[in-house]
Each structure stands twice: as structure tokens, then as C-alpha cells.
Amino acid sequence: MLRLHYNTPYDWTGILNFLRPRAIAGVEMVSEDAYERDGIRVTHDAARNSVIVSDEAAPVRTMFDVDADIVAIEKHFARDKTLGPLVRTFPGIRVPGTWDPFEMAIRAIVGQQISVAGATTLMARIASRHGVTPQSLMRARTNPGMPQTRWNTIRGLARAVARGEVNFGRGATLDESIANLTKLPGIGPWTAHYIAMRALREPDAFPHTDLGIRKAAGMMSDRELLAKSEAWRPHRAYATMLLWRSL
Secondary structure: EEEEEOOOOOOOOHHHHHHHHHOOOOEEEOOOOOOEEEEEEEEHHHHEEEEEEEEOOOOOHHOOOOOOOOOHHHHHOOOOOOOHHHHOOOOOOOOOOOOHHHHHHHHHHOOOOOOOOOOOHHHHHHHHHHOOHHHHHHHHHOOOOOOOHHHHHHHHHHHHHOOOOOOOOOOOOOHHHHHHHHOOOOHHHHHHHHHHHHOOOOOOOOOOOHHHHHHOOOOOOOHHHHHHHHHHOOOOHHHHEEEHOOO
């Protein structure tokens, strides 16, 4: 057992509430108080300010954003007219990461222009029929029930990862990562920034065209929202989570 300590506050409930409707059936499970995958269980000990994982090899530190400097992030947002009230209402916000960066990238593509529930159903279908690895998806021939252009995008990303043209290791800047991802047909700024947030762990990624973000921010235009978000740098991924949390 491994105990991962975090700086308080820590919104454990918010993380599970985000992960639960996105959990891939047959791959992972999110209960009221735990996350489980590959025989590994992740729980929370609020009294000792820690996340507990049954196997130290699991990528829990990044997936559960244990190392976030939440005090500095919340201080940065505290006086903002939009985010200040949200920080006080939802203290300890985190950006959920992922167990598998490639799987998360596929999830981002699957989730284009459909509901969370619809994307989760499709991900379960892909996982059960093909598996979610670059090699298995390169070999896959049967569309699991999505627009063909989107299926082509998934297989294109699988090829790019298998060839080393795209990787999910840190090293590139955020702008470089976005540019590299959006070179692939079918991956636009929203998808690229979502991948950057959750798979690449980029704290300033900001999928500003997301309708939920625009709604929570007061239905600004894209240009207005981008201008406003300059004050949120370099923590715009956390601003994104606060805005989504408020809906």
C-alpha cells in the first residue's frame, strides 16, 4: 500500500464525480468512495490528507493530481470576478489525469460533439471489440458505431503514435503539443486542449470553445473568453475544471 500526501484542500468527491460517468465498462469502476482498475484500488484518507493506492506502480499521482500547488492556484483565482466565487464554493479543485494517455486521447476524439454518456458507451464498445492500444486500433476494421470521419481520426492517431509521430511524454511546450496534435485530420483545438489537460498534464491547457465553459463564464464569445482567460494563466486547466464543476 502506498500513501500519497497532498496539500489541502482536496476535492476527492469532485474527482470521483468527474471520473464516474466516464468510466469504461469492463475496464475501470468508480464507486462512491473508490476507483478500481487492473486489480488496483484507490481510496481516500481525509484525516491524513492522502490518497491511498494498493500498488505503487499505478499512475495515481498524476491521475489524481496529488501534487497540485492548490494554495497558489486558489490564491491566483481568489480576486477574479468569475473564478473567485467558484474557488470558495468548490475548494480543492483538481484536474483529473488518466491511467493511460493514449486511451484518454481516444476518449477525447470519441467525445467530440456527443454527450458524456454517449462517449462512454462508445468507449466501452471499442474496448471490448478492439482494445484501446495503437496496435489494436491500427488493425481494427469494424467501425463501432460513430461517424466514419471520426473513426478515421482514431485510426490515424493510432498510426501516428505507433510511428512515433505523436507521443504523450512531457518535453514539448503546450503550444508545440497543440500544433502537433492539430496536424492530424479530425483533431481540432478543443480535442487537442482536452488531451493536453488530462493526458499531457498541461496546467494551462484551455478548451475555450467548449459550450459548458462558455455557459459557466457567462456565454462570452470565443474571443472575449480567451481575452478574459489571460488573467487565469498559467492555471487555465484548473479554471476549466472550476467552470465545469459549477454547471
